[in-house]
Amino acid sequence: xxxxxxxxxxxxxxxxxxxxxxxxxxxxxxxxxxxxxxxxxxxxxxxxxxxxxxxxxxxxxxxxxxxxxxxxxxxxxxxxxxxxxxxxxxxxxxxxxxxxxxxxxxxxxxxxxxxxxxxxxxxxxxxxxxxxxxxxxxxxxxxxxxxxxxxxxxxxxxxxxxxxxxxxxxxxxxxxxxxxxxxxxxxxxxxxxxxxxxxxxxxxxxxxxxxxxxxxxxxxxxxxxxxxxxxxxxxxxxxxxxxxxxxxxxxxxxxxxxxxxxxxxxxxxxxxxxxxxxxxxxxxxxxxxxxxxxxxxxxxxxxxxxxxxxxxxxxxxxx
Amino acid sequence: xxxxxxxxxxxxxxxxxxxxxxxxxxxxxxxxxxxxxxxxxxxxxxxxxxxxxxxxxxxxxxxxxxxxxxxxxxxxxxxxxxxxxxxxxxxxxxxxxxxxxxxxxxxxxxxxxxxxxxxxxxxxxxxxxxxxxxxxxxxxxxxxxxxxxxxxxxxxxxxxxxxxxxxxxxxxxxxxxxxxxxxxxxxxxxxxxxxxxxxxxxxxxxxxxxxxxxxxxxxxxxxxxxxxxxxxxxxxxxxxxxxxxxxxxxxxxxxxxxx
Numbered sequence: 001x002x003x004x005x006x007x008x009x010x011x012x013x014x015x016x017x018x019x020x021x022x023x024x025x026x027x028x029x030x031x032x033x034x035x036x037x038x039x040x041x042x043x044x045x046x047x048x049x050x051x052x053x054x055x056x057x058x059x060x061x062x063x064x065x066x067x068x069x070x071x072x073x074x075x076x077x078x079x080x081x082x083x084x085x086x087x088x089x090x091x092x093x094x095x096x097x098x099x100x101x102x103x104x105x106x107x108x109x110x111x112x113x114x115x116x117x118x119x120x121x122x123x124x125x126x127x128x129x130x131x132x133x134x135x136x137x138x139x140x141x142x143x144x145x146x147x148x149x150x151x152x153x154x155x156x157x158x159x160x161x162x163x164x165x166x167x168x169x170x171x172x173x174x175x176x177x178x179x180x181x182x183x184x185x186x187x188x189x190x191x192x193x194x195x196x197x198x199x200x201x202x203x204x205x206x207x208x209x210x211x212x213x214x215x216x217x218x219x220x221x222x223x224x225x226x227x228x229x230x231x232x233x234x235x236x237x238x239x240x241x242x243x244x245x246x247x248x249x250x251x252x253x254x255x256x257x258x259x260x261x262x263x264x265x266x267x268x269x270x271x272x273x274x275x276x277x278x279x280x281x282x283x284x285x286x287x288x289x290x291x292x293x294x295x296x297x298x299x300x301x302x303x304x305x306x307x308x309x310x311x312x313x314x315x316x317x318x319x
Numbered sequence: 320x321x322x323x324x325x326x327x328x329x330x331x332x333x334x335x336x337x338x339x340x341x342x343x344x345x346x347x348x349x350x351x352x353x354x355x356x357x358x359x360x361x362x363x364x365x366x367x368x369x370x371x372x373x374x375x376x377x378x379x380x381x382x383x384x385x386x387x388x389x390x391x392x393x394x395x396x397x398x399x400x401x402x403x404x405x406x407x408x409x410x411x412x413x414x415x416x417x418x419x420x421x422x423x424x425x426x427x428x429x430x431x432x433x434x435x436x437x438x439x440x441x442x443x444x445x446x447x448x449x450x451x452x453x454x455x456x457x458x459x460x461x462x463x464x465x466x467x468x469x470x471x472x473x474x475x476x477x478x479x480x481x482x483x484x485x486x487x488x489x490x491x492x493x494x495x496x497x498x499x500x501x502x503x504x505x506x507x508x509x510x511x512x513x514x515x516x517x518x519x520x521x522x523x524x525x526x527x528x529x530x531x532x533x534x535x536x537x538x539x540x541x542x543x544x545x546x547x548x549x550x551x552x553x554x555x556x557x558x559x560x561x562x563x564x565x566x567x568x569x570x571x572x573x574x575x576x577x578x
Contacts (some may be wrong), residue, residue: 011481071459071486072449096480097437104446108453113540114414116444126544132336132441137547144540151527156523180458181488189482195405196480227575230373244464245478250332250440251357251498256462257575269333273531276552282568287560295552298356298571300558308567315578318569 002089004031004058007079007102008047009094011196012188017049018199021158023092024054028161029270030123031089034058035165036082037100038075040068044167055128055161064172068104072098072179074174076105080172083110086188088146090125095150095200103150112145119155121147132251133273153198154256168190189245195229197246201258202228203278207271208235209264209304216242218308220261225315229257231275233265249274263304267292284308320374322365324398325435325447327355327419328389330381332440342536343543344411344443347383354389357436359396360496363503365434366397375399376426381420387519394514395506400515402428407535408522408531412537418450420534422438423527425455431490432473434547437462437497448495460490464499485529487528519533 004027009017018083020035027033035056037044051059055272062078079102083091088110091106093099107114120128125147129138142148184286197203204226206219216230223230232242234249248255260278267283267290275281276295282295284304293299300307330336337346365376376392380386390401404424412420419486425433438445442505445461452459454506460466461473464483471490476483478497506514531540558567572578 013481034398045371070460073453073459076449076453091493098447100460101449104414104449105453107446107540108418108450111540112445116442116446117540126385130549131338131546133332135336135551136338137548137549139544139546140541141539141544177456179490181460182485183484183486184499185485187482187485226572243480245480254443259572259575273332280577281552282571284564284568293557295553295556298568299554299557300560300564300568301557302564307560307564307568310563311568312518312565314566314569315572318573318578 001250002031003034003086005034005036005060005083005088005091006088007036007091007093007099008051009096009099010047016047017094017196018158019055019151022153022156023094024051024056025156025159026121026151027090027092028055028197030121034060036060036062038067038078040065048167048206050166052163052165054158055163056165057163059165059167060170061167062170062172064178066172066174069183070179071146071183071280072101073105073178073181074172076104076109077174077178078110078170078172080106090147090149091149095152099150101299103148107148110145112148113142114148115140115142116150117152118149119152121149133269133279150206152254152256156224194223196255196257197229197231200229200255201235202226202232202250203257204228204261204263205231205253206242206263207233207265208239210236210241213241218305221312222308224263225312226259226261228259233271262292262296263308265292266290266308269297278299320368320431321429321544322373322374322418322434323369323377323379323425323430323432324358324361324365326358326362326378326389327439328352328380328386329355329439338543338546340412343546347385352385352389355436355439356390357438357496357498359432360498360500361436361502362396362398364496366468367501368430370434372468376478377402379400379421379424379428380404381411381417383410390398390519391514392519394508395511396504399510399517403519403521403528405521408524408535410445411536411539412542414446414450414533415540416445416534418447420524420527420529422451423448423455423529424522425451427527433493435495437495444566448493452493455491458492460486460488460492461495463494463496466494466496466500473566478504
């Protein structure tokens, strides 16, 4: 069986991201999964056990200061060389900003088609995409080159399949043109122990109805009790209640968790665009006519400052 | 500084959007077509840079005839002129081909800085800045929430999942911006009147030296096989809080095994 290249997405803090495990699971249906680690010196070592656990038969490691010190161009160059050498059956990347950017450069370098936000990929290369804020399902195919797709987080359940991958170190030779966008500083912002928004299986979001930044503690408390991530509507972010990186919606993140809890969010189309493919949706809003209730599997019409503390208390009782 | 802002006309994301049943492309005919919202932030940033450092701001749009409306709207915010790449053969172009056309147009415009929105609301593909940069051999700083210009040095702050990064590049470069970077101005009445007289140059594929077979359906690197509307969600149970709303909420979560 041909190799399927899975470009590993990982964070310094949590290691291999869930979307990577989803891609390894997906890759097993298409061929033999090989993980590709593109990072700074020593990047692969910390990740290899987890990658093997989810079926990576091989790990290609490109580790260099040049990969870490510049925006995606060096990664694309290394990946393009690898693709030309091993002629994989498909190349999978995460549908994150970086994954899409590496894929973009790869597509131009190889004059190859590209499909983004893919939620399923059949063995014949037919990809399923969700378009227009989750309202349209599209089946599409790369018609020039190999299937080069970016996979949306939370598209499938990662399934372990133990393998003992051999690690192959790649030679990193990048050109000056790859080193035009230099990273001069990386600043970690405090986020606590909550799961990453796009990967979380539970997301609790607050909207304008939360009222102010301080009250977001209530949203955070419920999120923590449910083991979820915190999100915010654009109205809440624009009002300064919560940072932009947590914005769910058209100009923010798209999430597709098992459970989405909307607190004080009316459900404007801008917000629905980012969350309406969630499996189960629950809403609390004092306005019985709020459009969010058209999506919610369960809705409570009421004051969130009464309903949410009571719910938190009830969850504690049941634990 | 010679700044070119990429502007895309998209169907209004606040209304129902569809793909066409005949050729699977975005249905622009029945839609209310507007400037891609994120591009307005790119225009604003370009105008601010021009105000601080001098130079010229040019709008570059690839799109059908009706994109002229969006070009005039963009010009009413203050840019100096526009270039409209329009050619019947472009219909059905994929992202890879689109980047080829835009790179060819940019090659004629001699831009120091290309600004664009981080993504468009129709495709949300986010690939264009890097595809163009790859073709032009210039830097791409993407997803900027802050941009400073110091001579020929650009410094951008970009949000990441773990915090933010500070990245730098020299001009020429492509910079894409998020909607956190500024607050776009509203066009003034004077601006709207002035926009009607600003030069809009149209370029065809022939003008750009791109063959019709390299774009459109003929040159596409991917194809849509089929599409369907996802069944709309229907609301489930809705209860009014009578002092036990929180408990009822948790009871529901428990039946769904979330608690």
